[in-house]
Amino acid sequence: MEQAYQYLLSLEFRHNYFKDGLFKPIQLSFDTESQHLLRNFGLILKPYPGGFHLLCVDPELLDTASENTSLRIFIDCNDPYFINYSDLPYFNPSDTVLYFNNLNSKANSENSTLNLHSEINVGKKDVYKLSSGTLMLATLKKINTYHFKDEDENDISDSIHIKWIEDNGYLISNRYEGSFHVYENEIEIDKVYANPNPVWKKPMAVVELFLSKMFENFEPDKKLKYIVSFNSIKTHWRYILADPIYKNFQNLTIVIKGQENEVFARLTDNPSEGSQYPVFQSIEKLDLLEYSEDFYSLMNDENSSPIIKALPRAAPEHLVFGKDKKTMYSHIYL
Known part of the structure; x- marks a missing residue:
């Protein structure tokens, strides 16, 4: 049946x-x-x-x-x-x-x-730290007391084996598989997902x-x-006008149809070292999306016909980190 x-x-x-x-x-x-x-x-x-x-x-x-x-x-x-x-x-x-x-x-x-x-x-x-076979936790101190709990807050310290490695912190080595939380003097300080297979x-x-x-x-x-x-994510979009033809236009601007507020501003300090390319950067961070019906147009002035009616959108492969290693930009070359 x-x-x-x-x-x-x-x-x-x-x-x-x-x-x-x-x-x-x-x-x-x-x-x-x-x-x-x-x-x-x-x-x-x-x-x-x-x-x-x-x-x-x-x-x-x-x-x-x-x-x-x-x-x-x-x-x-x-x-x-x-x-x-x-x-x-x-x-x-x-x-x-x-x-x-x-x-x-x-x-x-x-x-x-x-x-x-x-x-x-x-x-x-x-986000959990990954432990495959062993895990060094250099933040742990030898003088403190540590114990471990599972996701249901059951104490599983007997299943987690640790030993102190001088100058390196604790080495966790065990056959436990799954997630657990690390507590230092009753305060949670870390989360770990363990798999005992070192080639996992x-x-x-x-x-x-x-x-x-x-x-x-x-x-x-x-x-x-x-x-x-x-x-x-959201990034600052930068349109970098690398083609020499853009030097023939004096009043370049980027606009979005139906939006009065300025979205892009021309940079006076060029982020491309050693170049004189015109660069426009979004004033606010913009969403990185697979598809959107909104599009930006490159104009010589707001009353003229578009030079490029629909500029390419920022894509994942355009991502660049700024000098601070934190701020994200999308560099789009034209």
């Missing part, structure tokens, strides 16, 4: 960089343990661009799982430029990972929609869905949806 599956929940990744708001370049994978859980609890995952639906034979089975039983989903992005258009200032792809779980999901304004992060969008609180291929993010919590959030007559929402 063919088994009948019913809708359990959806997990959707959103990103306001994209026109439709869905973070479509993501890819999903599972560890061996999670694959076993899918089979043992009669779960089926149906991906769609930007997320997946989770179906279940019998949601009541989830209530039999222990509190720490979780489905661990690894998230990668097949777009290498995602770090350029995503507002993730504390995220470093080489030694940190984004981590989310459904233990303390936050109700959204939409019905039956829960955010898996505490802020409006993914941010600093979702680090994902962009890890989502941990605890089965008992999924059952708690489940309502048969409602469409439960978990949300992970990313924000796009």
Whole structure:
């Protein structure tokens, strides 16, 4: 007899960089343990661009799982430029990972929609240090007392083995897998995601869905949806007029149709060292977007025909850091 599956929940990744708001370049994978859980609890995952639906034979089975039983989903992005258009200032792809779980999901304004992060969008609180096999924590001091807790605030210090390395801080070496919080004299000072395999291929993010919590959030007559929402960055756009033809125009300006306020100003100090190119910079930071119906025009004066009716928009590959190593610019050469 063919088994009948019913809708359990959806997990959707959103990103306001994209026109439709869905973070479509993501890819999903599972560890061996999670694959076993899918089979043992009669779960089926149906991906769609930007997320997946989770179906279940019998949601009541989830209530039999222990509190720490979780489905661990690894998230990668097949777009290498995602770090350029995503507002993730504390995220470093080489030694940190984004981590989310459904233990303390936050109700959204939409019905039956829960955010898996505490802020409006993914941010600093979702960035965890990565430990593959071992992790040096140079900020720890030998004279202080440290202990560790899991996401449900259970003390797991007995599972985390540490030793003091002179002049380098603490070395954490363990077989523990998952996220944990580091406490110094009862004050949280760090967050770590540990994988005991030293050759583990680090994902962009890890989502941990605890089965008992999924059952708690489940309502048969409602469409439960978990949300992970990313924000796009804003940069100062710079149009650098490198073609010699622009030297023939004396009153160049950049305007946007239907907007009276000045959006771009011509720079008097040229950021391109040793050059005399005309450069226009946006007065305010502008959103980096995959698509927008707004476009800017290059004019010789406001009453003439456009020299370029629709200037190219800033793209992720245009990103440049200023001399302060913090301010971001988008350099667009014409």
